Amino acid sequence: MAEAAGVSDEVQRPIFEGIPEPKSPDTVVLAPPMQSAPLPTPEQMLRYDYSADDWEDFTVEWVRALGQPYVRVQRMGGAGDKGADIAACLTLRGTKGEWHCYQCKHYLAPLVPSDAWPEIVKIFVAKVRGDYELPTRYVFVAPKIGTTLKRLLLDPEEMQTEFFEAWNKDKSTLGTNLEPAERSAVEALARSTHFSMFQPADMEWIVKVHSTTPHHVRRFPQQLPPRPAVELPPTEQGAQEAVFVRKLLDVYNEKHGLALQTLQEARDHQKTKEHLILQREAFYSAESLRVFARESVPPATYKAIENDLYHALYDVADGSYDNGYERLRHVLIAASGHQPNPANILAPVVTGLDKKGLCHHLANDDRLTWCKGEER
Structure with a gap:
């Protein structure tokens, strides 16, 4: 040819x-x-x-x-x-x-x-x-x-x-x-x-x-796969929760006049153990949402959920309170009532516990703080 x-x-x-x-x-x-x-x-x-x-x-x-x-x-x-x-x-x-x-x-x-x-x-x-x-x-x-x-x-x-x-x-x-x-x-x-x-x-x-x-x-709109069940927090403190736990300890110390230094000390104290357990369950619920989103949707989809919540909570967190515990309490109440943007595909799978946990994720990233002058 x-x-x-x-x-x-x-x-x-x-x-x-x-x-x-x-x-x-x-x-x-x-x-x-x-x-x-x-x-x-x-x-x-x-x-x-x-x-x-x-x-x-x-x-x-x-x-x-x-x-x-x-x-x-x-x-x-x-x-x-x-x-x-x-x-x-x-x-x-x-x-x-x-x-x-x-x-x-x-x-x-x-x-x-x-x-x-x-x-x-x-x-x-x-x-x-x-x-x-x-x-x-x-x-x-x-x-x-x-x-x-x-x-x-x-x-x-x-x-x-x-x-x-x-x-x-x-x-x-x-x-x-x-x-x-x-x-x-x-x-x-x-x-x-x-x-x-x-x-x-x-x-x-x-x-x-x-x-x-x-x-x-x-x-091409997508359907989400089923979200796996949320596992209980590990007994030992994970590296990813170090900042959020430190901020919780500051809250407890300020409110109760304590000098807690570790997760185990807060877990053993009668005044703080139940609250700590609930906050860690919320943190790991939000962590499971983050992992599920990472495996199911592009990264910006999860960040949009987190950023939307942050903007809804900013003024609440910026208010004047007697102590960090009250600031945290008001922020958690506001987060529970927040409705994620329904246009976001993740919105239907975001639970009330996730929203509380996201508050601690935002604290973990130093975007929210509970105690005045707590930066170290």
């Missing part, structure tokens, strides 16, 4: 080579309107709920997340797109240099060869007319690509053969609107081009890559 025109050895590399592993985007997940019925999967939403324009917008987001060294990704779809819905350019020369074409086809039925042939003709015509250089990759992006077209895309020589069978058959409409000289030029270009430039995009991988973007949770 003749050397591929305008196609470098680059086209032989898989399109997804070098894509980084998914990372959690810094995005707040919003709750879907209903949690009772199972939500459709992203694949189902993309296929049945999206318009052609929505599909192109989604594809742009996916292409930008591919990890390719694109200097520009431009949506071209619409009237006069000249065979390219999305142009992903590898140089500042744009489509006059090396670039990849992403052709978006949004049909309910699987994509078949007869859908692909007219699009292939368009890109050859654009090259003949000098509109673009021939892309080194031409990727069909569809919710579902039919078995026959998938098979052909795995066998470039057979695909080229079947393209010309369609091109030359009686009553073919491929290129029939071209002047004879231009149609001959398009045919010559197609014969000299290696059809390995034409590639499919797998839907499962598209969704996986798109899930690494901040757009994903906006487009």
Whole structure:
């Protein structure tokens, strides 16, 4: 076969080579309107709920997340797109240099060869007319690509053969609107081009890559998995609770005139042990919420719950009190009555104990304080 025109050895590399592993985007997940019925999967939403324009917008987001060294990704779809819905350019020369074409086809039925042939003709015509250089990759992006077209895309020589069978058959409409000289030029270009430039995009991988973007949770509402039961606090003090426990000891010492220095001393004292047990249970309840959120939603979703509570409590904590115990008591009462933002997907699983525990997490982070002048 003749050397591929305008196609470098680059086209032989898989399109997804070098894509980084998914990372959690810094995005707040919003709750879907209903949690009772199972939500459709992203694949189902993309296929049945999206318009052609929505599909192109989604594809742009996916292409930008591919990890390719694109200097520009431009949506071209619409009237006069000249065979390219999305142009992903590898140089500042744009489509006059090396670039990849992403052709978006949004049909309910699987994509078949007869859908692909007219699009292939368009890109050859654009090259003949000098509109673009021939892309080194031409990727069909569809919710579902039919078995026959998938098979052909795995066998470039057979695909080229079947393209010309369609091109030359009686009553073919491929290129029939071209002047004879231009149609001959398009045919010559197609014969000299290696059809390995034409590639499919797998839907499962598209969704996986798109899930690494901040757009994903906006487009596809998620249901939370069941939240595990909250375990009781450990007997020994954990490193993560050192600050919050120290602040509780300050409260007890100020209120009762004690000189407690350790968790065990507070646990053994008649005046403080019950209160301490309840506060640690609350702290670890909030800790279980934090771990559950870490494993279920992007980080900013949990931080939004925490920050919303902090702003609701700030004025309460900033009030004038006789001692730190009274400040703590009023803050805990206010926290119990606080309602998390219902748009946050975590809101339905936040318990009253979590909200009290979050007060201690905020104290642990030195955002709340109970005793005046307690900073050490």
